[in-house]
Amino acid sequence: MDQEQTAKIRLEHLSFFYGERQALDDISFEVRANEIFGLMGPARSGKSTLLKVLNRLSDLVPNARVLGRVLLEGENILDPGCDLVSLRRRVGLVLSRPVPLPRSIFDNLALAPRLAGRAGGKSLEELVETSLKAARLWDEVKDRLRDSALNLSGGQQQRLCLARTLAMEPEVILLDEPTSGLDPISTAKIEETLFQLKSSYTIILVSNNTKQIARVTDRVAFLLMSKLIEVGETSKVFTEPKDQRTDDYITGRFG
Numbered sequence: 001m002d003q004e005q006t007a008k009i010r011l012e013h014l015s016f017f018y019g020e021r022q023a024l025d026d027i028s029f030e031v032r033a034n035e036i037f038g039l040m041g042p043a044r045s046g047k048s049t050l051l052k053v054l055n056r057l058s059d060l061v062p063n064a065r066v067l068g069r070v071l072l073e074g075e076n077i078l079d080p081g082c083d084l085v086s087l088r089r090r091v092g093l094v095l096s097r098p099v100p101l102p103r104s105i106f107d108n109l110a111l112a113p114r115l116a117g118r119a120g121g122k123s124l125e126e127l128v129e130t131s132l133k134a135a136r137l138w139d140e141v142k143d144r145l146r147d148s149a150l151n152l153s154g155g156q157q158q159r160l161c162l163a164r165t166l167a168m169e170p171e172v173i174l175l176d177e178p179t180s181g182l183d184p185i186s187t188a189k190i191e192e193t194l195f196q197l198k199s200s201y202t203i204i205l206v207s208n209n210t211k212q213i214a215r216v217t218d219r220v221a222f223l224l225m226s227k228l229i230e231v232g233e234t235s236k237v238f239t240e241p242k243d244q245r246t247d248d249y250i251t252g253r254f255g
Contacts, residue, residue: 007071008033008202009054009172014068016049018061023049025226027068031172031219036194036203038217038234040210042254045223047206051174054204055091056084072172089116092165096177098157100149100164105141108149108160109167116168127167134200135163136193155186159193172202179212191216210250214238222246 007030016024024046031037039047052058053066056077069076077087101108109128128145132138137159141152149160158178165173175194179187194203194216207213213220214234221231222243230237230246241247248254 007031008073009204010069010071012069012071014050014053014070015066016046016053016058017065019063022226024053027223027228029221029228029231031202031204033202034198034200035218036198036205036216038213038220039204039206039223040208040213040220041223041229041249043208044225046226047223048176050223051093051176051204051206053078054172054174055088055093056082057093059084089168090170091172091174092168092170093174094158094162094165094176094178096180098154098161100152100157100160102148102150104146105149105152105160106145109164112164113167131163131167132160134166134193134197135159136189136196137163153186155182155189158182158186158190162190162193166197170201172204173197175203175205177206177208179207179209187212210252214250222249224249 009031011027011029014024014027015022027050039050041047049058054070058064058066066078068078070078072087072090076082101111103111106128109131110124113124113127129138132141137156140156149157152160162178179190182190191212194205197203205213205217217234219232220234220237222229222237224245230241230243237246238250241250
């Protein structure tokens with residue numbers, strides 16, 4: 001079996017430009033199915049840009065330009081004919097700052113499936129419950145599903161946004177700093193959730209917290225100034241980095 005078939009996502013010589021500024025420079029690596037893959041590096045290294053390319057939110061950037069290929073199970077998602085609605089159902093993005101809709105908890109999860117033609121009634125209720133349970137939020141909100149989602153705590157809102165992504169039944173979950181600004185207890189709940197989700201989803205996690213990357217991920221890529229410096233098993237990258245710049249970053253000498 002070739003590499004394209006064994007990889008859930010494969011980046012081949014991916015470059016991305018904001019006008020004249022290059023945010024990603026010839027990036028190539030693969031993400032395997034059912035792993036938590038980490039992206040680490042200092043600010044402006046291209047981590048968040050890479051996530052946006054993976055579900056084509058980068059298309060919304062004026063004067064942007066992309067080169068290379070991104071294969072999702074062998075299909076190049078950068079092809080002009082790619083169905084973006086289908087892609088964004090398969091590859092869901094959770095942003096660093098939770099943005100719940102000014103609606104009930106239930107409607108936050110049910111709205112997008114309804115718009116996508118999901119049947120109403122019991123099946124929709126089951127989808128909401130399943131998604132909240134997967135995000136480890138069900139027990140905290142099951143008795144107030146009709147309450148406004150804006151009344152939830154920051155950590156609960158972040159898990160709600162994760163549940164909202166899960167309600168679309170994606171294959172890949174992209175997480176951009178999902179615990180930034182959260183307290184240690186909320187952070188721990190998010191991390192526990194990721195371990196539970198790994199058996200059913202492929203997860204790509206961007207984090208500026210190297211300790212979190214070390215705790216949570218199976219493999220990791222280190223980006224620096226738009227370039228890929230190193231990629232490999234997290235335990236090996238953190239204990240035996242191949243590049244001095246990687247060691248300098250994870251030991252806090254810069255970043």
